[in-house]
Amino acid sequence: xxxxxxxxxxxxxxxxxxxxxxxxxxxxxxxxxxxxxxxxxxxxxxxxxxxxxxxxxxxxxxxxxxxxxxxxxxxxxxxxxxxxxxxxxxxxxxxxxxxxxxxxxxxxxxxxxxxxxxxxxxxxxxxxxxxxxxxxxxxxxxxxxxxxxxxxxxxxxxxxxxxxxxxxxxxxxxxxxxxxxxxxxxxxxxxxxxxxxxxxxxxxxxxxxxxxxxxxxxxxxxxxxxxxxxxxxxxxxxxxxxxxxxxxxxxxxxxxxxxxxxxxxxxxxxxxxxxxxxxxxxxxxxxxxxxxxxxxxxxxxxxxxxxxxxxxxxxxxxxxxxxxxxxxxxxxxxxxxxxxxxxxxxxxxxxxxxxxxxxxxxxxxxxxxxxxxxxxxxxxxxxxxxxxxxxxxxxxxxxxxxxxxxxxxxxxxxxxxxxxxxxxxxxxxxxxxxxxxxxxxxxxxxxxxxxxxxxxx
Amino acid sequence: xxxxxxxxxxxxxxxxxxxxxxxxxxxxxxxxxxxxxxxxxxxxxxxxxxxxxxxxxxxxxxxxxxxxxxxxxxxxxxxxxxxxxxxxxxxxxxxxxxxxxxxxxxxxxxxxxxxxxxxxxxxxxxxxxxxxxxxxxxxxxxxxxxxxxxxxxxxxxxxxxxxxxxxxxxxxxxxxxxxxxxxxxxxxxxxxxxxxxxxxxxxxxxxxxxxxxxxxxxxxxxxxxxxxxxxx
Numbered sequence: 001x002x003x004x005x006x007x008x009x010x011x012x013x014x015x016x017x018x019x020x021x022x023x024x025x026x027x028x029x030x031x032x033x034x035x036x037x038x039x040x041x042x043x044x045x046x047x048x049x050x051x052x053x054x055x056x057x058x059x060x061x062x063x064x065x066x067x068x069x070x071x072x073x074x075x076x077x078x079x080x081x082x083x084x085x086x087x088x089x090x091x092x093x094x095x096x097x098x099x100x101x102x103x104x105x106x107x108x109x110x111x112x113x114x115x116x117x118x119x120x121x122x123x124x125x126x127x128x129x130x131x132x133x134x135x136x137x138x139x140x141x142x143x144x145x146x147x148x149x150x151x152x153x154x155x156x157x158x159x160x161x162x163x164x165x166x167x168x169x170x171x172x173x174x175x176x177x178x179x180x181x182x183x184x185x186x187x188x189x190x191x192x193x194x195x196x197x198x199x200x201x202x203x204x205x206x207x208x209x210x211x212x213x214x215x216x217x218x219x220x221x222x223x224x225x226x227x228x229x230x231x232x233x234x235x236x237x238x239x240x241x242x243x244x245x246x247x248x249x250x251x252x253x254x255x256x257x258x259x260x261x262x263x264x265x266x267x268x269x270x271x272x273x274x275x276x277x278x279x280x281x282x283x284x285x286x287x288x289x290x291x292x293x294x295x296x297x298x299x300x301x302x303x304x305x306x307x308x309x310x311x312x313x314x315x316x317x318x319x320x321x322x323x324x325x326x327x328x329x330x331x332x333x334x335x336x337x338x339x340x341x342x343x344x345x346x347x348x349x350x351x352x353x354x355x356x357x358x359x360x361x362x363x364x365x366x367x368x369x370x371x372x373x374x375x376x377x378x379x380x381x382x383x384x385x386x387x388x389x390x391x392x393x394x395x396x397x398x399x400x401x402x403x404x405x406x407x408x409x410x411x412x413x414x415x416x417x418x419x420x421x422x423x424x425x426x427x428x429x430x431x432x433x434x435x436x437x438x439x440x441x442x443x444x445x446x447x448x449x450x451x452x453x454x455x456x457x
Numbered sequence: 458x459x460x461x462x463x464x465x466x467x468x469x470x471x472x473x474x475x476x477x478x479x480x481x482x483x484x485x486x487x488x489x490x491x492x493x494x495x496x497x498x499x500x501x502x503x504x505x506x507x508x509x510x511x512x513x514x515x516x517x518x519x520x521x522x523x524x525x526x527x528x529x530x531x532x533x534x535x536x537x538x539x540x541x542x543x544x545x546x547x548x549x550x551x552x553x554x555x556x557x558x559x560x561x562x563x564x565x566x567x568x569x570x571x572x573x574x575x576x577x578x579x580x581x582x583x584x585x586x587x588x589x590x591x592x593x594x595x596x597x598x599x600x601x602x603x604x605x606x607x608x609x610x611x612x613x614x615x616x617x618x619x620x621x622x623x624x625x626x627x628x629x630x631x632x633x634x635x636x637x638x639x640x641x642x643x644x645x646x647x648x649x650x651x652x653x654x655x656x657x658x659x660x661x662x663x664x665x666x667x668x669x670x671x672x673x674x675x676x677x678x679x680x681x682x683x684x685x686x687x688x689x
Contacts (some may be wrong), residue, residue: 248560249474252562270561383529
């Protein structure tokens, strides 16, 4: 079950063990190798080289030069090289271990006497001081190995690369499904209720996969709940229709019985029934828009003509109340859209503006290229009304939002018009937002992509 | 007296509508499901059918589809107000007009009268059509007396509404007729918001008539303005 725990545990544990083991092994192998100098030719050759060098340096630069050379050598050579004078002291004052001292005290063997001084490791400076070059193999310690980068560099780099690769793949392996999950969560949150994660994880079975399954289950549940709620709303609205239809016919009958007689109460009932009817229509249309994932039948729409047409009819409707709606700027623009939806979105926004603009003022509608994105157009609808409190701007497109003043309450608030507009614009891949104009009034901005590819036919 | 068949599953609504329509001078018979509606219509005893979409046993669309194979009786669909798809489908299937439900019964009566007027013109008692018997344009002949249309020698079956729309366009061939004009002259009513009936009638007319012999479009859409019958 808890496979991820073990995966993490074992990969860290193993790589630590391997790394530590490998570096210890490499280092100790090296130490061994350096100590058993007899088994190998190369340290000897190296020593011979050092001796030659020491002689040259000693001859030309004297004791000081020799000590500088020795210091430099010690920094890179794992095997401590001692230069011991006649008094048994090292040139650099390093401690001379007992076995070395013993080796020097011992009178040279006879065959040794005959040998050339160089072969006995003797170095003579110009001043006539004589040193003996002695490698102290036993003093090769792990510490010396590890503090000499040249020696440990290769295994260290190899280990770093290998562990980097292991860590990288481990991190990727762990984070990839989490990234998928978070992307899915975001998508789900933004309304794509059909989003699921588990299928994209293949046969993975660990805590992350489990989490993905849980997410999917939650998404199923939520989707079902939301669908049920929308269905209920839709059903209720449909059911309200039947009695409303009967009410309207009954009204008609009542009028038929008293022809040509004024009957203000009946007029009122009729108006209210019409309002109820309109409200139900909006509710149903919002419910349907929200359950739709894509656009129903799209066609090429002349946006400029559509904007002009809607503005004109809105203008006609509000003209008795000394208000107006007019297009102040326009560009030729075509868009792949569902005419009815786009029409209702633009119309709701314009009617709303016409409702709130002050008497003797006009709503200004403009169609222009969107300055922020190429290929997008911007429809702006500006009224000269009271505007909306800043903190309510974002909620303006929620269903039945009330901005708060009494006049608003009387007029039924923003109702569903703007909520429908928002959803319709979203279905077209666009955006809608509102802000207060600096000189008063509200500006609603609708941004639409014009180069949208047909999503479905 | 015009005989109307009312097909709606809401019995109470039917009773009231029946009363209302009878007061308006119609003779009304009501049925409450699709099968009964088809059966009654086939008896040829009615002048017009008011057909609700949502009905048990064969819904309104099924009824209309079957009906149009044999009969061109004027049909008025009652559609849910918000389902503009319903009205489009209805018109595509050959309905003459649609009335969103719930609706004011006055509107229903006005639509019924308009549809009946169009249909009764085909009986030949409309004096306006007796003067010129045949309108000919390219391969199309319209016999205004019998209200029939022949294209390339083949008679085309169409509803009286489709015929009316085509007649208006033919008489104005070469000129653009606005949608509002078409609605008033052919459907006998004002164009309303979201009203797609003219577009739908036009689209089924195009389908039935096909392109002109030289392959060009017979009826052009002039965006934002209206429609135009291509004149030679």
